[in-house]
Amino acid sequence: MSAPAPIRLSPAECTCFRMRGAARRVSQIYSRRLAPTGLKISQFSVLGFVAARGPIAIGQLAELLSTDRTTLTRNLRPLLSSGLIERAASGDKRRHELVATAAGRALFKRALPLWAEAEQEVRAAMGTKLTADLHGALERSMERLGAL
Amino acid sequence: MSAPAPIRLSPAECTCFRMRGAARRVSQIYSRRLAPTGLKISQFSVLGFVAARGPIAIGQLAELLSTDRTTLTRNLRPLLSSGLIERAASGDKRRHELVATAAGRALFKRALPLWAEAEQEVRAAMGTKLTADLHGALERSMERLGAL
DNA sequence: TCTACTTAAGTGCATATACACATTAACCCT
DNA sequence: AGGGTTAATGTGTATATGCACTTAAGTAGA
Numbered sequence: 001m002s003a004p005a006p007i008r009l010s011p012a013e014c015t016c017f018r019m020r021g022a023a024r025r026v027s028q029i030y031s032r033r034l035a036p037t038g039l040k041i042s043q044f045s046v047l048g049f050v051a052a053r054g055p056i057a058i059g060q061l062a063e064l065l066s067t068d069r070t071t072l073t074r075n076l077r078p079l080l081s082s083g084l085i086e087r088a089a090s091g092d093k094r095r096h097e098l099v100a101t102a103a104g105r106a107l108f109k110r111a112l113p114l115w116a117e118a119e120q121e122v123r124a125a126m127g128t129k130l131t132a133d134l135h136g137a138l139e140r141s142m143e144r145l146g147a148l
Numbered sequence: 149m150s151a152p153a154p155i156r157l158s159p160a161e162c163t164c165f166r167m168r169g170a171a172r173r174v175s176q177i178y179s180r181r182l183a184p185t186g187l188k189i190s191q192f193s194v195l196g197f198v199a200a201r202g203p204i205a206i207g208q209l210a211e212l213l214s215t216d217r218t219t220l221t222r223n224l225r226p227l228l229s230s231g232l233i234e235r236a237a238s239g240d241k242r243r244h245e246l247v248a249t250a251a252g253r254a255l256f257k258r259a260l261p262l263w264a265e266a267e268q269e270v271r272a273a274m275g276t277k278l279t280a281d282l283h284g285a286l287e288r289s290m291e292r293l294g295a296l
Numbered sequence: 297t298c299t300a301c302t303t304a305a306g307t308g309c310a311t312a313t314a315c316a317c318a319t320t321a322a323c324c325c326t
Numbered sequence: 327a328g329g330g331t332t333a334a335t336g337t338g339t340a341t342a343t344g345c346a347c348t349t350a351a352g353t354a355g356a
Binding site for chain 1: 303304305306307313314315
Protein backbone atom coordinates (compact mmCIF):
# COMPACT_ATOMS: atom_id res chain seq x y z
CA MET A 1 0.00 0.00 0.00
CA SER A 2 1.53 3.33 -1.00
CA ALA A 3 2.03 5.99 1.62
CA PRO A 4 -0.92 8.34 2.01
CA ALA A 5 0.33 11.69 0.81
CA PRO A 6 0.22 14.37 3.49
CA ILE A 7 -3.15 15.85 2.77
CA ARG A 8 -3.38 19.11 0.91
CA LEU A 9 -6.77 18.73 -0.65
CA SER A 10 -9.85 20.79 -1.17
CA PRO A 11 -13.33 19.34 -0.75
CA ALA A 12 -13.89 19.79 -4.47
CA GLU A 13 -11.49 16.88 -4.97
CA CYS A 14 -13.47 14.75 -2.57
CA THR A 15 -13.53 11.15 -3.72
CA CYS A 16 -16.97 10.75 -2.25
CA PHE A 17 -18.35 13.82 -3.97
CA ARG A 18 -17.15 12.64 -7.36
CA MET A 19 -18.34 9.13 -6.86
CA ARG A 20 -21.79 10.26 -5.83
CA GLY A 21 -22.08 12.64 -8.74
CA ALA A 22 -21.08 9.97 -11.20
CA ALA A 23 -23.51 7.51 -9.65
CA ARG A 24 -26.36 10.01 -9.96
CA ARG A 25 -25.52 10.73 -13.56
CA VAL A 26 -25.28 7.09 -14.53
CA SER A 27 -28.41 6.17 -12.60
CA GLN A 28 -30.42 8.72 -14.53
CA ILE A 29 -29.41 7.23 -17.85
CA TYR A 30 -30.46 3.74 -16.87
CA SER A 31 -33.65 4.77 -15.12
CA ARG A 32 -34.85 6.65 -18.17
CA ARG A 33 -34.37 3.62 -20.36
CA LEU A 34 -36.20 1.43 -17.89
CA ALA A 35 -39.05 3.88 -17.40
CA PRO A 36 -41.44 2.02 -19.76
CA THR A 37 -41.25 -0.98 -17.44
CA GLY A 38 -42.02 1.02 -14.34
CA LEU A 39 -38.78 -0.24 -12.77
CA LYS A 40 -36.10 1.97 -11.34
CA ILE A 41 -32.55 0.80 -11.86
CA SER A 42 -32.27 -0.25 -8.24
CA GLN A 43 -35.43 -2.32 -8.52
CA PHE A 44 -34.10 -3.87 -11.68
CA SER A 45 -31.01 -5.00 -9.78
CA VAL A 46 -32.97 -6.42 -6.89
CA LEU A 47 -35.39 -8.24 -9.14
CA GLY A 48 -32.54 -9.59 -11.24
CA PHE A 49 -30.66 -10.98 -8.28
CA VAL A 50 -33.76 -12.55 -6.79
CA ALA A 51 -34.68 -14.11 -10.12
CA ALA A 52 -31.17 -15.43 -10.66
CA ARG A 53 -30.25 -16.54 -7.15
CA GLY A 54 -33.50 -18.31 -6.49
CA PRO A 55 -35.01 -18.31 -3.00
CA ILE A 56 -32.78 -16.13 -0.90
CA ALA A 57 -32.92 -14.53 2.51
CA ILE A 58 -32.97 -10.75 2.87
CA GLY A 59 -29.67 -10.60 4.70
CA GLN A 60 -27.88 -12.60 2.05
CA LEU A 61 -29.40 -10.55 -0.72
CA ALA A 62 -28.30 -7.35 0.99
CA GLU A 63 -24.80 -8.78 1.04
CA LEU A 64 -24.88 -9.48 -2.68
CA LEU A 65 -26.19 -6.01 -3.41
CA SER A 66 -23.73 -4.24 -1.08
CA THR A 67 -26.76 -2.56 0.44
CA ASP A 68 -27.68 -1.93 4.01
CA ARG A 69 -30.09 -4.61 5.11
CA THR A 70 -32.68 -2.16 6.35
CA THR A 71 -32.50 -0.25 3.08
CA LEU A 72 -33.21 -3.43 1.22
CA THR A 73 -36.22 -4.10 3.44
CA ARG A 74 -37.78 -0.84 2.24
CA ASN A 75 -36.66 -1.27 -1.35
CA LEU A 76 -38.49 -4.54 -1.43
CA ARG A 77 -41.81 -2.96 -0.51
CA PRO A 78 -42.78 -1.72 -3.98
CA LEU A 79 -41.65 -4.99 -5.53
CA LEU A 80 -43.69 -7.01 -3.07
CA SER A 81 -46.78 -4.86 -3.33
CA SER A 82 -46.74 -5.01 -7.11
CA GLY A 83 -46.42 -8.77 -6.96
CA LEU A 84 -43.06 -9.11 -8.66
CA ILE A 85 -41.43 -10.77 -5.68
CA GLU A 86 -42.92 -12.96 -2.97
CA ARG A 87 -41.93 -14.06 0.48
CA ALA A 88 -41.88 -17.76 1.19
CA ALA A 89 -41.58 -19.35 4.59
CA SER A 90 -38.44 -21.26 5.42
CA GLY A 91 -37.51 -23.75 8.11
CA ASP A 92 -36.09 -20.96 10.22
CA LYS A 93 -39.09 -18.83 11.08
CA ARG A 94 -37.00 -15.67 11.42
CA ARG A 95 -36.02 -15.99 7.83
CA HIS A 96 -37.98 -14.76 4.84
CA GLU A 97 -37.05 -16.41 1.60
CA LEU A 98 -37.56 -14.18 -1.42
CA VAL A 99 -38.59 -15.53 -4.80
CA ALA A 100 -39.50 -13.88 -8.08
CA THR A 101 -43.08 -14.49 -9.14
CA ALA A 102 -44.03 -15.41 -12.70
CA ALA A 103 -44.96 -11.75 -13.24
CA GLY A 104 -41.61 -10.74 -11.82
CA ARG A 105 -39.68 -13.02 -14.10
CA ALA A 106 -41.71 -11.88 -17.10
CA LEU A 107 -41.14 -8.21 -16.35
CA PHE A 108 -37.45 -8.75 -15.83
CA LYS A 109 -37.25 -10.48 -19.19
CA ARG A 110 -38.97 -7.51 -20.76
CA ALA A 111 -36.65 -5.07 -18.98
CA LEU A 112 -33.47 -6.87 -19.90
CA PRO A 113 -33.10 -5.48 -23.43
CA LEU A 114 -33.81 -1.97 -22.16
CA TRP A 115 -31.12 -2.36 -19.57
CA ALA A 116 -28.77 -3.63 -22.27
CA GLU A 117 -29.49 -0.53 -24.34
CA ALA A 118 -28.56 1.68 -21.41
CA GLU A 119 -25.45 -0.31 -20.69
CA GLN A 120 -24.43 -0.12 -24.31
CA GLU A 121 -25.19 3.58 -24.48
CA VAL A 122 -22.95 4.24 -21.52
CA ARG A 123 -20.17 1.99 -22.76
CA ALA A 124 -20.32 3.53 -26.21
CA ALA A 125 -20.01 7.02 -24.77
CA MET A 126 -17.08 6.02 -22.61
CA GLY A 127 -15.29 3.83 -25.11
CA THR A 128 -13.74 0.44 -24.49
CA LYS A 129 -10.69 1.62 -22.62
CA LEU A 130 -12.44 3.93 -20.20
CA THR A 131 -15.11 1.32 -19.59
CA ALA A 132 -12.48 -1.21 -18.62
CA ASP A 133 -10.58 1.32 -16.52
CA LEU A 134 -13.69 2.41 -14.68
CA HIS A 135 -14.85 -1.12 -13.95
CA GLY A 136 -11.37 -2.10 -12.83
CA ALA A 137 -11.07 0.90 -10.54
CA LEU A 138 -14.52 0.36 -9.05
CA GLU A 139 -13.90 -3.31 -8.43
CA ARG A 140 -10.54 -2.78 -6.79
CA SER A 141 -11.93 0.08 -4.73
CA MET A 142 -14.69 -2.09 -3.36
CA GLU A 143 -12.12 -4.72 -2.41
CA ARG A 144 -9.87 -2.26 -0.66
CA LEU A 145 -12.66 -0.40 1.07
CA GLY A 146 -14.53 -3.50 2.12
CA ALA A 147 -12.35 -3.85 5.21
CA LEU A 148 -13.06 -0.37 6.52
CA MET B 149 -14.67 6.57 -29.49
CA SER B 150 -13.97 2.82 -29.57
CA ALA B 151 -16.57 0.56 -31.08
CA PRO B 152 -19.21 -0.62 -28.61
CA ALA B 153 -18.67 -4.33 -28.29
CA PRO B 154 -21.71 -6.36 -29.32
CA ILE B 155 -23.39 -6.80 -25.98
CA ARG B 156 -23.14 -10.09 -24.16
CA LEU B 157 -23.47 -8.93 -20.62
CA SER B 158 -25.24 -9.96 -17.49
CA PRO B 159 -26.85 -7.42 -15.17
CA ALA B 160 -24.28 -8.32 -12.53
CA GLU B 161 -21.75 -6.47 -14.67
CA CYS B 162 -23.96 -3.43 -14.81
CA THR B 163 -21.90 -0.27 -14.73
CA CYS B 164 -24.67 1.49 -12.85
CA PHE B 165 -24.98 -1.22 -10.24
CA ARG B 166 -21.27 -1.12 -9.49
CA MET B 167 -21.12 2.63 -9.42
CA ARG B 168 -24.03 2.87 -7.03
CA GLY B 169 -22.61 0.23 -4.74
CA ALA B 170 -19.26 1.96 -4.60
CA ALA B 171 -20.93 5.32 -3.96
CA ARG B 172 -22.89 3.87 -1.05
CA ARG B 173 -19.81 2.29 0.44
CA VAL B 174 -17.72 5.43 0.16
CA SER B 175 -20.53 7.64 1.44
CA GLN B 176 -20.81 5.57 4.58
CA ILE B 177 -17.15 6.07 5.39
CA TYR B 178 -17.36 9.83 5.08
CA SER B 179 -20.68 10.18 6.84
CA ARG B 180 -19.42 8.32 9.88
CA ARG B 181 -16.45 10.62 10.19
CA LEU B 182 -18.65 13.66 9.86
CA ALA B 183 -21.25 12.38 12.31
CA PRO B 184 -19.94 14.47 15.26
CA THR B 185 -20.74 17.61 13.26
CA GLY B 186 -24.28 16.53 12.45
CA LEU B 187 -23.52 16.94 8.75
CA LYS B 188 -24.06 14.26 6.16
CA ILE B 189 -21.48 14.11 3.41
CA SER B 190 -23.92 15.62 0.93
CA GLN B 191 -24.60 18.52 3.27
CA PHE B 192 -20.89 18.99 3.73
CA SER B 193 -20.53 19.37 -0.03
CA VAL B 194 -23.38 21.81 -0.35
CA LEU B 195 -22.19 23.89 2.57
CA GLY B 196 -18.64 23.88 1.24
CA PHE B 197 -19.65 25.09 -2.19
CA VAL B 198 -21.88 27.80 -0.81
CA ALA B 199 -19.16 28.96 1.55
CA ALA B 200 -16.55 28.98 -1.20
CA ARG B 201 -18.57 30.32 -4.10
CA GLY B 202 -20.16 33.11 -2.17
CA PRO B 203 -23.71 34.20 -2.94
CA ILE B 204 -24.96 31.80 -5.57
CA ALA B 205 -28.32 30.95 -7.09
CA ILE B 206 -29.83 27.52 -6.62
CA GLY B 207 -29.69 26.64 -10.27
CA GLN B 208 -26.02 27.48 -10.56
CA LEU B 209 -25.23 25.57 -7.41
CA ALA B 210 -27.09 22.54 -8.72
CA GLU B 211 -24.93 22.75 -11.81
CA LEU B 212 -21.73 22.77 -9.75
CA LEU B 213 -22.93 19.85 -7.69
CA SER B 214 -24.14 17.80 -10.67
CA THR B 215 -27.40 17.48 -8.81
CA ASP B 216 -30.94 17.79 -9.99
CA ARG B 217 -32.16 21.26 -9.16
CA THR B 218 -35.24 20.03 -7.36
CA THR B 219 -33.15 17.63 -5.31
CA LEU B 220 -30.99 20.50 -4.22
CA THR B 221 -34.05 22.46 -3.19
CA ARG B 222 -34.94 19.73 -0.71
CA ASN B 223 -31.35 19.15 0.36
CA LEU B 224 -31.14 22.77 1.33
CA ARG B 225 -34.04 22.52 3.73
CA PRO B 226 -32.13 21.11 6.72
CA LEU B 227 -29.27 23.52 6.12
CA LEU B 228 -31.62 26.48 6.00
CA SER B 229 -33.65 25.42 9.01
CA SER B 230 -30.54 24.89 11.10
CA GLY B 231 -29.30 28.32 10.11
CA LEU B 232 -26.13 27.25 8.33
CA ILE B 233 -27.20 28.79 5.04
CA GLU B 234 -29.42 31.76 4.33
CA ARG B 235 -31.36 33.05 1.38
CA ALA B 236 -30.70 36.61 0.32
CA ALA B 237 -32.77 38.57 -2.13
CA SER B 238 -31.22 39.49 -5.44
CA GLY B 239 -32.06 41.97 -8.16
CA ASP B 240 -33.95 39.28 -10.02
CA LYS B 241 -36.87 38.45 -7.78
CA ARG B 242 -37.12 34.90 -9.10
CA ARG B 243 -33.67 34.24 -7.86
CA HIS B 244 -32.62 33.20 -4.37
CA GLU B 245 -29.01 33.88 -3.57
CA LEU B 246 -27.57 31.45 -1.08
CA VAL B 247 -24.94 32.45 1.44
CA ALA B 248 -23.29 30.66 4.30
CA THR B 249 -24.02 32.19 7.70
CA ALA B 250 -21.34 32.74 10.32
CA ALA B 251 -22.54 29.55 11.99
CA GLY B 252 -22.35 27.76 8.66
CA ARG B 253 -18.80 28.89 8.02
CA ALA B 254 -17.77 27.96 11.54
CA LEU B 255 -19.28 24.50 11.31
CA PHE B 256 -17.68 23.91 7.95
CA LYS B 257 -14.32 24.86 9.38
CA ARG B 258 -14.87 22.38 12.18
CA ALA B 259 -15.93 19.66 9.70
CA LEU B 260 -13.02 20.15 7.35
CA PRO B 261 -10.43 18.15 9.31
CA LEU B 262 -12.93 15.33 9.79
CA TRP B 263 -13.54 15.26 6.07
CA ALA B 264 -9.80 15.22 5.50
CA GLU B 265 -9.49 12.21 7.79
CA ALA B 266 -12.09 10.36 5.77
CA GLU B 267 -10.47 11.32 2.51
CA GLN B 268 -7.12 10.20 3.78
CA GLU B 269 -8.54 6.97 5.14
CA VAL B 270 -10.03 6.14 1.76
CA ARG B 271 -6.92 7.11 -0.16
CA ALA B 272 -4.70 5.15 2.19
CA ALA B 273 -6.84 2.05 1.74
CA MET B 274 -6.80 2.40 -2.04
CA GLY B 275 -3.18 3.42 -2.44
CA THR B 276 -1.82 6.16 -4.63
CA LYS B 277 -2.19 4.40 -7.95
CA LEU B 278 -5.75 3.24 -7.49
CA THR B 279 -6.74 6.63 -6.14
CA ALA B 280 -5.37 8.31 -9.26
CA ASP B 281 -6.96 5.69 -11.53
CA LEU B 282 -10.33 6.03 -9.87
CA HIS B 283 -10.35 9.80 -9.98
CA GLY B 284 -9.21 9.78 -13.59
CA ALA B 285 -11.85 7.29 -14.60
CA LEU B 286 -14.61 9.17 -12.77
CA GLU B 287 -13.61 12.48 -14.27
CA ARG B 288 -13.44 11.20 -17.80
CA SER B 289 -16.70 9.35 -17.36
CA MET B 290 -18.48 12.50 -16.30
CA GLU B 291 -17.11 14.29 -19.34
CA ARG B 292 -18.20 11.59 -21.73
CA LEU B 293 -21.59 11.05 -20.14
CA GLY B 294 -22.36 14.73 -19.78
CA ALA B 295 -23.65 14.89 -23.32
CA LEU B 296 -26.18 12.11 -22.87
C1' DT C 297 -34.90 -26.70 31.44
C1' DC C 298 -34.14 -22.02 31.99
C1' DT C 299 -31.49 -18.25 30.89
C1' DA C 300 -28.17 -15.62 28.25
C1' DC C 301 -26.45 -14.86 23.87
C1' DT C 302 -26.90 -14.54 18.98
C1' DT C 303 -29.16 -14.10 14.61
C1' DA C 304 -32.74 -12.44 11.14
C1' DA C 305 -35.60 -9.10 10.25
C1' DG C 306 -38.65 -4.84 10.90
C1' DT C 307 -39.59 0.32 12.52
C1' DG C 308 -38.92 5.28 13.60
C1' DC C 309 -36.75 8.96 11.94
C1' DA C 310 -34.34 11.89 8.92
C1' DT C 311 -32.30 12.73 4.67
C1' DA C 312 -31.38 12.11 -0.56
C1' DT C 313 -33.10 11.62 -5.28
C1' DA C 314 -35.69 12.95 -9.43
C1' DC C 315 -39.74 13.29 -12.65
C1' DA C 316 -43.99 15.88 -13.82
C1' DC C 317 -46.27 19.79 -12.94
C1' DA C 318 -47.27 24.60 -11.05
C1' DT C 319 -45.86 29.39 -10.20
C1' DT C 320 -43.92 33.70 -10.65
C1' DA C 321 -40.91 37.09 -12.59
C1' DA C 322 -38.15 38.76 -16.42
C1' DC C 323 -37.76 39.60 -21.29
C1' DC C 324 -38.68 40.53 -26.04
C1' DC C 325 -41.26 41.91 -29.91
C1' DT C 326 -44.70 44.43 -32.17
C1' DA D 327 -48.28 48.84 -23.24
C1' DG D 328 -49.74 44.07 -24.06
C1' DG D 329 -48.93 39.29 -24.95
C1' DG D 330 -46.24 35.28 -25.64
C1' DT D 331 -41.93 33.12 -24.41
C1' DT D 332 -38.23 31.97 -21.41
C1' DA D 333 -36.06 31.51 -16.94
C1' DA D 334 -35.70 30.46 -11.82
C1' DT D 335 -37.79 28.19 -8.44
C1' DG D 336 -41.08 25.41 -5.60
C1' DT D 337 -44.51 21.15 -4.90
C1' DG D 338 -46.68 16.50 -5.26
C1' DT D 339 -45.47 12.03 -5.31
C1' DA D 340 -42.64 8.11 -5.00
C1' DT D 341 -38.52 5.81 -4.18
C1' DA D 342 -33.66 5.20 -1.99
C1' DT D 343 -30.56 5.36 1.97
C1' DG D 344 -28.84 4.21 6.60
C1' DC D 345 -28.45 4.67 11.76
C1' DA D 346 -30.42 3.47 16.33
C1' DC D 347 -33.59 0.72 18.24
C1' DT D 348 -36.96 -3.11 18.57
C1' DT D 349 -38.93 -7.77 18.04
C1' DA D 350 -38.91 -12.51 17.52
C1' DA D 351 -36.73 -16.89 16.99
C1' DG D 352 -32.92 -20.08 17.34
C1' DT D 353 -28.87 -21.79 20.26
C1' DA D 354 -25.83 -23.02 23.77
C1' DG D 355 -24.41 -23.62 28.40
C1' DA D 356 -25.21 -24.04 33.46
